[in-house]
Amino acid sequence: MYLVTGGTGTLGRLVVPQLVQAGGKVRVLSRRPRSAAGEGAAEGIEFVAGDLDTGQGIDAAVAGAEVIVHCAGGRKGDGDKARTLVRAASRAEGLEGAGAPHLVNISVTGADRVPQDGRLDRTMFGYFGMKLDAERVIAGSGLPWTTLRATQFHDLLLMVARAMARLPVIPVASGVRFQPVDAGDVAARMAELAAGPPSGLVPDLAGPRIYPMADLVQSYLRAAGMRRPVVPVRLPGHAAEAVRNGANLAPERAVGRRTWEEFLAERVRR
């Protein structure tokens, strides 16, 4: 049985049907309780309520899971979420003869390359430090594990572009580039890794092309039929410098298939 944490999120909700299609039984962890007949319900899928921030419901969620696909994440505390998950999974090992579950974790490209030297770095780019913390918790858990680092999902950049487009003038971090990847491509790889043996840190998954941030914003504005002035802003700090130097990119791993243009054409209407 597979447990998918974050199985209601952008990535996780695409992983779940792939596991079911491959013949697996899937349990989805969510903070929000829902009935088996409710939203997202389907043959082979069970929902359990639990919170990785408080630990509530997590022992029951991991019980009997052979593979845990860990897609839950937030803006803060992913290291602690991983600690809670690992503790529960370690307690579950050996109960009623259960083996150690395989933890399949999603992280971010550059987790180990974006410095967290001071408050400025952590305020703007603390996400990378948080994901590295979670990676280390999982790698040091003593449980079998696999971690995949991916670049930013199309959905995230669309959300950012939409939020920025509400401003009369859009500030864009100068020199910052992204290599957006489709969450569907990442979900397919996560499902493949979940069906395979524990593999440690596997090669990154990045999108097919690299774009300056300003280009991503402009292409969104065009697709949405909007016009806004875009002004470059130079972000201070070591983390921003590392990102300007491409710490968040994996050009040698541009294996994602769906492009930003294809995604925009489907998702944004004038």
Ligand SMILES: NC(=O)c1ccc[n+]([C@@H]2O[C@H](COP(=O)([O-])OP(=O)(O)OC[C@H]3O[C@@H](n4cnc5c(N)ncnc54)[C@H](OP(=O)(O)O)[C@@H]3O)[C@@H](O)[C@H]2O)c1
């Ligand atoms: N988005 C990106 O560009 C990107 C890139 C690389 C890696 N990642 C990583 O990929 C993962 C998934 O990202 P996403 O964009 O799919 O996220 P998302 O759409 O924001 O979904 C987050 C998921 O995490 C669950 N969750 C959050 N806090 C939780 C808690 N305390 N306990 C239990 N579940 C909790 C949510 O479930 P409920 O709300 O139902 O409880 C939801 O299913 C994250 O680890 C993220 O860091 C994301």
